[in-house]
Amino acid sequence: MSAPLHRTRPAGQGRALPDTQQGMRRRNLSRVMHTVGAEGPLSRAAVASRIGLTRAAVSTLVDELIRSGLLEELGPERPGRVGRPGSALAVSGNGPAGIGAEVGVDHLAVCAVDLRGRVRARAVRHVPNRDRSPEPVLGELTALIHRVLAEAEGEGLWPAGLAVAVPGLVARDARTVVRAPNLGWLDTDLGGLLPPGPPLTVANEANFGALAELWLGEETPRDFLHVSAEIGIGAAVVVDGRLLHGNRGFAGELGHVPVWPDGPACACGGRGCLEQYAGEEAVLRAAGLEPGEDRVGLLAGRAEQGDAEVRRALHDAGTALGIALTGAVNLLDPQSVVLGGALSGVAPWLLPSLRSELARRTTGPACPVTVSALGPEGPLLGAAHSVVRGVLDDPAAVAGRV
Amino acid sequence: MSAPLHRTRPAGQGRALPDTQQGMRRRNLSRVMHTVGAEGPLSRAAVASRIGLTRAAVSTLVDELIRSGLLEELGPERPGRVGRPGSALAVSGNGPAGIGAEVGVDHLAVCAVDLRGRVRARAVRHVPNRDRSPEPVLGELTALIHRVLAEAEGEGLWPAGLAVAVPGLVARDARTVVRAPNLGWLDTDLGGLLPPGPPLTVANEANFGALAELWLGEETPRDFLHVSAEIGIGAAVVVDGRLLHGNRGFAGELGHVPVWPDGPACACGGRGCLEQYAGEEAVLRAAGLEPGEDRVGLLAGRAEQGDAEVRRALHDAGTALGIALTGAVNLLDPQSVVLGGALSGVAPWLLPSLRSELARRTTGPACPVTVSALGPEGPLLGAAHSVVRGVLDDPAAVAGRV
DNA sequence: CTATTTCGTCATGGCGGTTTACAAATTAGT
DNA sequence: ACTAATTTGTAAACCGCCATGACGAAATAG
Numbered sequence: 001m002s003a004p005l006h007r008t009r010p011a012g013q014g015r016a017l018p019d020t021q022q023g024m025r026r027r028n029l030s031r032v033m034h035t036v037g038a039e040g041p042l043s044r045a046a047v048a049s050r051i052g053l054t055r056a057a058v059s060t061l062v063d064e065l066i067r068s069g070l071l072e073e074l075g076p077e078r079p080g081r082v083g084r085p086g087s088a089l090a091v092s093g094n095g096p097a098g099i100g101a102e103v104g105v106d107h108l109a110v111c112a113v114d115l116r117g118r119v120r121a122r123a124v125r126h127v128p129n130r131d132r133s134p135e136p137v138l139g140e141l142t143a144l145i146h147r148v149l150a151e152a153e154g155e156g157l158w159p160a161g162l163a164v165a166v167p168g169l170v171a172r173d174a175r176t177v178v179r180a181p182n183l184g185w186l187d188t189d190l191g192g193l194l195p196p197g198p199p200l201t202v203a204n205e206a207n208f209g210a211l212a213e214l215w216l217g218e219e220t221p222r223d224f225l226h227v228s229a230e231i232g233i234g235a236a237v238v239v240d241g242r243l244l245h246g247n248r249g250f251a252g253e254l255g256h257v258p259v260w261p262d263g264p265a266c267a268c269g270g271r272g273c274l275e276q277y278a279g280e281e282a283v284l285r286a287a288g289l290e291p292g293e294d295r296v297g298l299l300a301g302r303a304e305q306g307d308a309e310v311r312r313a314l315h316d317a318g319t320a321l322g323i324a325l326t327g328a329v330n331l332l333d334p335q336s337v338v339l340g341g342a343l344s345g346v347a348p349w350l351l352p353s354l355r356s357e358l359a360r361r362t363t364g365p366a367c368p369v370t371v372s373a374l375g376p377e378g379p380l381l382g383a384a385h386s387v388v389r390g391v392l393d394d395p396a397a398v399a400g401r402v
Numbered sequence: 403m404s405a406p407l408h409r410t411r412p413a414g415q416g417r418a419l420p421d422t423q424q425g426m427r428r429r430n431l432s433r434v435m436h437t438v439g440a441e442g443p444l445s446r447a448a449v450a451s452r453i454g455l456t457r458a459a460v461s462t463l464v465d466e467l468i469r470s471g472l473l474e475e476l477g478p479e480r481p482g483r484v485g486r487p488g489s490a491l492a493v494s495g496n497g498p499a500g501i502g503a504e505v506g507v508d509h510l511a512v513c514a515v516d517l518r519g520r521v522r523a524r525a526v527r528h529v530p531n532r533d534r535s536p537e538p539v540l541g542e543l544t545a546l547i548h549r550v551l552a553e554a555e556g557e558g559l560w561p562a563g564l565a566v567a568v569p570g571l572v573a574r575d576a577r578t579v580v581r582a583p584n585l586g587w588l589d590t591d592l593g594g595l596l597p598p599g600p601p602l603t604v605a606n607e608a609n610f611g612a613l614a615e616l617w618l619g620e621e622t623p624r625d626f627l628h629v630s631a632e633i634g635i636g637a638a639v640v641v642d643g644r645l646l647h648g649n650r651g652f653a654g655e656l657g658h659v660p661v662w663p664d665g666p667a668c669a670c671g672g673r674g675c676l677e678q679y680a681g682e683e684a685v686l687r688a689a690g691l692e693p694g695e696d697r698v699g700l701l702a703g704r705a706e707q708g709d710a711e712v713r714r715a716l717h718d719a720g721t722a723l724g725i726a727l728t729g730a731v732n733l734l735d736p737q738s739v740v741l742g743g744a745l746s747g748v749a750p751w752l753l754p755s756l757r758s759e760l761a762r763r764t765t766g767p768a769c770p771v772t773v774s775a776l777g778p779e780g781p782l783l784g785a786a787h788s789v790v791r792g793v794l795d796d797p798a799a800v801a802g803r804v
Numbered sequence: 805c806t807a808t809t810t811c812g813t814c815a816t817g818g819c820g821g822t823t824t825a826c827a828a829a830t831t832a833g834t
Numbered sequence: 835a836c837t838a839a840t841t842t843g844t845a846a847a848c849c850g851c852c853a854t855g856a857c858g859a860a861a862t863a864g
Contacts, residue, residue: 019429019430019433019455020426020455021426023426024421024422024423024426027421028421031421052422053421053422223648223649235733237733237734239641239646244641245735246625246734246735246736247625247735247736247737248735249735250735251733251734251735252733252735253732253735254732254733256728256732256763256764256765257729258661258725258728258729258763259660259663260662260664261661261662261725268763268764268765269762269763269764269765270728270763270764271763273763323660323663324729326658326659326660326672327659327660327726327730327733328729328733330655330656330658330659331637331639331653331654331656331659331729331730331734332646332648332733333647333648333649333650333651333652333653333654333655334648334649335649360671360672361660361670361671361672361673361675362658362670362671362672363658363670363671
């Protein structure tokens with residue numbers, strides 16, 4: 001009699017549906033969408049050879065996707081080779097769109113991205129949201145969303161989902177903001193305060209920034225650490241092209257990694273957390289500046305002019321970041337570390353000390369540290385693209401909702 | 403014309419083969435093996451309801467697995483319910499076996515585990531391997547393997563694979579030991595020095611220990627951090643039931659996380675690494691003891707007797723571990739932290755300071771820290787079981803090699 | 805102008821799970 | 835005891851999905 005010794009599910013089959021032919025079909029539809037989306041206009045034959053199915057099979061898949069409005073036939077390819085030219089297929093520019101929204105500390109932004117990855121509508125509003133209650137903020141955001149929605153629908157797009165980036169911790173349900181220090185929000189369910197209709201996903205802006213880096217960045221390693229500093233210092237861990245969420249969804253709290261364990265007390269209860277040395281407030285204080293509007297721009301400006309005090313503050317922040325990242329890199333062995341968000345603006349003065357600290361403390365070739373090319377747009381684009389990816393990942397789910 | 407904006411592959415489809423019916427069949431065979439293995443003897447009907455296929459489909463899958471010798475029919479179940487009793491199915495006890503081996507600093511061990519998870523043969527030899535060259539060590543290991551192999555074959559088992567746990571860093575090819583400080587091995591390919599035949603997998607002993615914890619531990623969270631201290635201090639990160647390897651396969655180097663960045667210089671080039679405070683040598687030194695045989699037992703004994711110096715040394719090591727783990731927990735938000743390997747022996751004196759440090763420095767409920775129940779057997783069992791899991795994960799691959 | 809190559813499609817077939825039906829084996833009820 | 839109800843395992847017919855092979859279409863090469 002065999003005892004139940006193998007207690008855990010096989011890796012990666014966490015929620016695998018029963019493996020039936022319909023599931024197979026759905027996955028293959030997804031493969032077609034992904035390859036066409038990733039490698040530009042392609043003929044059916046080209047898609048077939050790339051995903052390993054036959055031309056006949058791809059034909060039926062493509063037919064279904066065209067009927068659903070997710071794929072478009074662009075017409076005959078201009079051939080350079082022998083043989084009959086293929087008919088170019090492209091992801092539809094007039095089908096579903098991903099609506100991304102961002103609640104920043106001093107702005108609100110919304111955009112619509114089509115399946116091709118193009119931003120088709122956008123709306124931004126500068127509003128100081130610090131310590132403002134959720135209702136009015138989300139009311140204004142809803143207005144912006146409706147504006148973008150109207151614009152997008154005018155172009156033939158329809159919303160496949162709404163993703164909202166917030167500067168705070170989000171619960172696993174992807175709807176409730178557990179804590180957003182700079183907004184002063186606690187346990188706020190955004191579900192009821194936003195337009196009904198499109199499926200809602202709320203996540204940390206650092207996470208969406210990391211996904212934007214993964215999907216849109218210049219180089220796209222599948223294992224990296226994305227560090228951003230809008231609120232405190234957040235990191236997002238991407239493993240094998242997937243975000244690491246953690247048990248409660250709180251993974252990536254780099255700001256409270258101990259750097260000098262006997263250092264100044266931190267709001268989190270600890271001492272000497274990274275935020276005490278490289279957080280926005282700490283850096284401003286060390287630089288002898290007052291907190292205020294556009295603080296990063298101020299820092300960058302002064303550093304550019306050669307202000308020794310500012311440069312020294314940024315140098316020290318880089319050192320602290322380097323120490324904290326040494327721990328993270330030792331633990332995760334990522335392909336690279338990417339600095340995003342506000343950090344990208346001051347990167348030139350942060351990087352030297354950061355890199356040398358990291359190199360000094362790790363054996364072998366140091367983990368490369370790069371700066372995100374997306375700048376402050378990352379989280380918003382990541383949010384919108386997350387919806388688009390959802391469509392590519394399971395086109396069949398969306399096809400019924402046209 | 404749509405530009406190639408979606409550059410990355412869909413998450414989790416890194417190496418997905420073309421999704422064809424044969425792949426479906428293989429995955430379903432795996433599902434059957436996993437459910438029967440995990441939930442003891444089951445009837446075809448019970449399996450069907452669990453994996454969501456029909457009884458008819460499961461019948462054909464089971465037939466194939468029985469023909470391949472991977473499943474056994476135990477006979478009619480004793481029924482408590484109405485209806486025709488099912489025929490109990492169990493994973494075969496006389497089919498393929500996983501051979502696990504361990505190269506320790508002062509011992510060699512080999513065991514054979516059948517598909518039911520039972521250890522069916524074992525051989526251990528105490529040998530001081532410190533700074534001994536690979537050839538003689540692996541020669542002796544090969545002899546032990548042959549002994550275990552003979553014993554297992556006598557019981558009707560055949561080796562489906564050989565997995566070797568080593569105290570060092572292993573390259574991504576899972577054959578070459580890049581660096582094993584305590585053995586003094588550098589860039590050693592174990593491929594040619596071990597018995598040919600069964601497919602070989604070499605990995606860090608901490609990783610295998612973590613897998614053992616995942617597969618055999620009392621509680622089995624799917625996201626946890628497994629900390630062990632055979633050589634230096636290694637951690638293994640398990641995310642969603644899967645080991646995190648990292649880019650070069652070096653993930654989990656907890657020993658070189660900076661704890662007090664201005665502390666004593668470390669061999670790695672850094673300063674104040676965890677190993678300087680909680681490594682075996684450091685703790686022995688702080689306790690006023692000389693390095694020697696069975697050092698952990700010595701420490702535990704003295705601590706038990708109430709030796710103040712030893713207790714203080716362990717207390718301080720716990721504090722350092724707590725600081726390093728604070729960083730790791732903040733970054734990964736695991737369900738729990740498990741202390742394994744040599745650490746389990748001294749855990750009683752390590753835990754109080756470790757836990758309090760961790761609790762003090764993290765907000766919300768602290769991440770639970772537990773001690774592995776597997777003790778020093780973990781890596782060996784994990785190695786053997788990794789082979790067994792490989793069979794459960796793809797029974798079709800092994801069925802042909804009977 | 806013909807041979808060659810490649811593309812897209814159609815008809816056929818094989819494979820895999822589902823559906824439906826049914827016999828076998830047990831319990832529950834009278 | 836005997837029947838009704840329930841559950842199991844299997845067999846036959848069916849449907850969906852991809853593979854195979856053949857074909858016409860549309861380009862290039864000679």
